[in-house]
Amino acid sequence: MLRKADTSATWAAIISLVLFFIGGILTTVVPPLVDTTWAKPFENADPAKGPTGKLTPLNELQLQGRQIYIREGCWYCHTQQTRTLLADTKRSGWKGVDSPVSTPDEFVYDDPHLFGTKRTGPDLSRVGGKYDEQWHRTHFRNPRDLVPGSIMPPYPWLVEDAAEFKAIVAYMQTLGRAKDWRPDNDYEE
Template identity: 50%
Template sequence: MSLFKAHYNLEKHSVGFVIAIILAASVGGLVEIAPLFSIDETVETLPDMRVYTPLELAGRNIYIREGCYACHSQMIRTLRDEVERYGPYSLAAESQYDHPMLWGSKRTGPDLARLGGRYSDDWHVAHLINPRDVVPTSIMPAYPWLAANTLEVADLGAHLAALRRLGVPYTDEMIANAPRDALAQTRPDSDGATGLVARYGEATTLRPFAGGDRLTEMDALVAYLQVLGQLSRVPYAAMEAAP
């Protein structure tokens, strides 16, 4: 009862009660903020980490727009069953260019952090048009309009410029060529494909993702899904080297 009496007496002194609340909140804030001062020492760097191409970034925007993050996380924990099911656990540095990050914990559908390369482009297109065609038990909604919607690319340069202000190392050349590079990624035999690879690296995937004659939102989303977990090979190398 003495504890309740002390609390009752504290409530009668509003100023003291406010000070106690501020002190308690300050302790919690300090615990959360203090580690940020040493973040450069605690977060690893990935020497081969690359940025999203304009087409992949456009696909990421569509992924967010359609609410895919509400059912799919992109963060594999260090638990054994997760690693065995999804692949190497996620590293913080893999999300350094993600604004916003899409880690999450909601898994109505499977985690997608290592989805890239697991299925063909045709599989993804069929899955997005009608999930039940490839996964009969799926409860995922269909997104057939993505194949019909022409991808808007005019604002991609401005988007890259905004991300550069947040620390993503896009160059002036990348920003200036963003609309052309988005189209070039689906046209491997075009003149623009050479410039795209020169700007984004040899690991850049060049192919018509949705297989159509024009650039669609389906192309962009499939390009994004196919690059998930493929921006760096470090996590895979670390797993292969483990005893």
């Protein structure tokens, strides 16, 4: 058998594909079948089971904003996941309340997903409702006007196009709002 794989390219090809597919299928096709929470949109009405709320699909305007977020590559520097680390839940928190960790059921409608791999800027998984439109307008024009020391590039063309600006802000205000976890008062004063 080994000799055959050593001298016959067909055998070698077949065996290397079989080995590849064992791991390939067990880690890509099987997990969503085993863990059904990946595909079930978040919904909870019972406060005893954790934060209540319901995940709703984005509307037309918010989806448009999401496209801009993708086009400008925001997701290269901003992750969208509050990980199971204490510091993450504090950093994503709001007015002294820790944020719940991100769970798969909060991202069911995300296509493409924007979890991200690099956190050059802060995580945005719970940013919705924290900063108002005027804050975002100033910040997109020049981030350093609001956050000295920031290295985020300015995005003046987003502010100048009123429709695009409205869309991207509308999208960002949805982030992390499926779970109703925090004090009511929106926006930084």
